[in-house]
Amino acid sequence: MESVRIAIxxxxxxxxxxxxxxxxxxxxxxxxxxxxxxxxxxxxxxxxTTAKVVSTSGKYRLNxxxxxxxxxxxxxxxxxxxxxxxxxxxxxxxxxxIIGGPDGKMKTPTSVALYKNRLYVGSYGTxxxxxxxxxxxxxxSLPHQKDRLNLPDIRTLALxxxxxxxxYASDAKRQQIAVFDQxxxxxxxxxxxxxFPGELSYVNGLAVDEENRRIIALDSNNLRLLYFNFxxxxxxxLQLDKIAKELFVAPRGLAYDPEKKAIYIADTLSxxxxxxxxxxxxxxxxxxxGLSYPHGLFLGPDKFLYITNRENSDIYLLNS
Numbered sequence: 001m002e003s004v005r006i007a008i009x010x011x012x013x014x015x016x017x018x019x020x021x022x023x024x025x026x027x028x029x030x031x032x033x034x035x036x037x038x039x040x041x042x043x044x045x046x047x048x049t050t051a052k053v054v055s056t057s058g059k060y061r062l063n064x065x066x067x068x069x070x071x072x073x074x075x076x077x078x079x080x081x082x083x084x085x086x087x088x089x090x091x092x093x094x095x096x097x098i099i100g101g102p103d104g105k106m107k108t109p110t111s112v113a114l115y116k117n118r119l120y121v122g123s124y125g126t127x128x129x130x131x132x133x134x135x136x137x138x139x140x141s142l143p144h145q146k147d148r149l150n151l152p153d154i155r156t157l158a159l160x161x162x163x164x165x166x167x168y169a170s171d172a173k174r175q176q177i178a179v180f181d182q183x184x185x186x187x188x189x190x191x192x193x194x195x196f197p198g199e200l201s202y203v204n205g206l207a208v209d210e211e212n213r214r215i216i217a218l219d220s221n222n223l224r225l226l227y228f229n230f231x232x233x234x235x236x237x238l239q240l241d242k243i244a245k246e247l248f249v250a251p252r253g254l255a256y257d258p259e260k261k262a263i264y265i266a267d268t269l270s271x272x273x274x275x276x277x278x279x280x281x282x283x284x285x286x287x288x289x290g291l292s293y294p295h296g297l298f299l300g301p302d303k304f305l306y307i308t309n310r311e312n313s314d315i316y317l318l319n320s
Contacts, residue, residue: 048273048286051304052091054315060087060096065308067111067122067159068296068315071134076315077119078308079109079296086112086121086132089315099136106130111296113159113167115182120167122156129156129169131184140184142167147186151178158218158254160206168215170203177203177217177232190232195222198234205254205265205297218254218265225263225276238280240265247274247285253297255305257320264320266294266307273297273307273318291316 054076056062063082070076076089084107085100099119100106107125114120118139119132131140143151155173162168165182175193177200180186191200205218214235217226225238240248253266253273262283263276271291275283294316296308305318 048275048284048305049319050286050289050316051319052317053290054089054091054317056087056089056313056315060089060098062087062308062313062315064310065313065315066295066310067109067113068298068306068308069112069114070298070300070302070306071114072301074302075134076306077112077114078315079112079121081108081110081124084108084125086119097136099132105138111156111159111169113161115161115165115167120159120161122154122159122169124155124157124172127153127155127173129154129159129167129180142169142180142184143178143186144184151186151189154178157202157204158206160208162208162210168206168208170200170206170217172202175200175202177206177215177228179232188232190228191217197224197237198226200226204252207254207256207263209256209258211258216254216256216263218251220251223248223251225265238276243276243280244274244282246270247272247282252295253307255297255299257299260320262320264297264299264305266291266297268293268295268310273305275320286318289316 062080065078066081067079074091078087080087085098088097106123109121110124111122117133121130123130129142132138154171156169157172158170160168167180169178176189176191179188200219201221203217204220207216213230215228219226223241227235247270248267249269251265251267255264261278266273273286291309292312293310294307295310298306300306303320305320307316309316
């Protein structure tokens with residue numbers, strides 16, 4: 001009898017062990033299938049890797065950095081929104097400079113853009129775009145007085161320029177996009193608030209595709225990329241949350257690479273930078289590399305991707 005009981009126990013143990021192994025194998029198989037399905041959407045030819053982290057400290061420490069741009073000399077201009085200023089850094093150098101600050105002329109700068117010797121700053125708190133030279137002297141403000149009938153002020157969220165010196169600015173107050181020529185004259189206003197494709201709800205990123213004569217707008221609250229022609233006519237859109245709901249939660253920064261035909265988007269809540277093809281295919285994502293509320297995004301002349309890391313008050317450089 002004792003030997004029979006032992007045999008029964010051994011059989012029960014072997015059965016449980018077999019079921020456990022079978023369960024593990026099944027879960028492993030399902031995980032492999034899920035990973036393969038996810039990976040099939042990513043082109044492994046593009047890789048986002050961290051090249052450098054620029055920490056800030058002392059009187060040059062950033063407080064809620066937002067917009068960022070870089071010139072051909074390698075100087076990095078950051079909209080330091082919490083300190084009401086723009087801070088300028090240079091990689092591999094002790095050079096640092098402050099534009100704006102406690103004088104009150106610049107309030108809550110959200111965005112920056114460069115054209116030749118001009119630095120454009122979206123001063124959200126004063127309702128204008130301030131124009132500085134690179135030495136930091138204030139030269140102009142937009143919109144000009146003669147244009148204020150059509151655009152009394154502008155609460156800028158995003159700025160970009162094209163090769164002809166045209167300046168593109170998103171206006172959070174009216175949910176529209178304004179275009180200024182090289183001299184700062186208002187050329188065009190387009191867009192309207194809403195939730196349908198082509199309508200706007202907080203455009204936090206702008207880019208220009210000059211080859212195809214398109215303006216690309218990151219319509220953050222609607223989780224869309226919108227395409228307009230140079231006359232402001234709506235052309236098409238990509239619905240970001242349908243591409244990857246877990247990656248696109250609160251998209252903010254936008255950059256476009258005309259050579260690779262690639263679109264870069266920073267998302268502040270998923271803490272990711274994502275590369276998309278023009279058709280909406282995910283080419284790569286940064287993953288968890290230390291980003292915390294990434295906001296501003298700029299593709300530099302050196303082809304590094306410059307990112308303001310808002311909560312950690314530093315700047316990330318990624319290989320694009």
